[in-house]
Amino acid sequence: MQNNPEKKSGAVKKFLKEKGYYIVLGLCVVAVGVSGFLFVKTAADRSSGAEPAGDATLSVPLTPAGSDSRQPAEDKRPSASASAGTNSGKTTIPSTQPTPREDAAETVAPDVSESAPAPVIIQTVRPLSGETIYDYSVDVLAYNETTQDWRTHNGIDIAAKAGDPVCAARDGTVSAVYEDNAYGTTVVVRHTGGYETHYGNLDADAAVTVGQSVQAGDVLGAVGSSATVELAQAEHLHFSVLCDGAPVNPEAFLAD
Helix, strand or coil, X not given: CCCCHHXXXXXXXXXXXXXXXHHHHHHHHHHHHHHHXXXXXXXXHHHCCCCCHHHCCCCCCCCCCCCCCCCCHHHXXXXXXXXXXXXXXXXXXXXXXXXXXXXXXHCCCCCHHHCCCCCCCCCCCCCCCCCEEECCEEEEEEEECCCXXXXXXXXXXXXXXXXXXXXXXXXEEEEEEEEXXXXXXXXXXXXXXXXXEEEEEXXXXXCCCCCCEECCCCEEEEECCCCHHHCCCCCXXXXXXXXXXXXXXXXXXXXX
16 A cells, blocks of 8 residues: 555644644753753853863963073062052061060170189188297286286297297288387288288397288298297297287187
């Protein structure tokens, strides 16, 4: 059985006439759906920073001619002056230099030359090597064989022989050389700390003069027999010590 073309054509026209509206409507719905899908996808890509697939372009950073594109990262940072100009003082770049302290100028390194001086060592020697034959006594009266009475004794008598050298007990300056009414030829040496040492019963010819500086152990004179109040005693040196004008025990002075 052969198909009639006119019959088929009429059937198609009849179908399109009856169903054509629905076909066109369906195509419109599909077009709207595709357009909506593309719109949503494009918006999503732009929000994530990606370019739409259909508008993808190649982005190439522009570099001025003659410049080196491999500059270190720190060269790309804005300078302090540029940042201050563009940000109108809103951006503060911390200084790498330390802020000077207010008292820095007042800090002075200790001067070794101004440090406390070393303590002065005071040397004390006995003016004679003999033993003490008459003790110091100012609080209790002692019997004097020469005057045959009881009296104080403001020094010590050190046994010696006539002519034995008498030495300075400490460093000092000779402040007096005179003839004492009781203790004969006497030499006085002034020391630091307010001390004075008196050397009596010496030979008339002293070995030092007033104002002369002496050191401990220097010879001041020789033992004699000039002390009129101690003539009955054996040959000796009469040695006394004053501190700020008051007598002190010579044995304690010599022991320092």
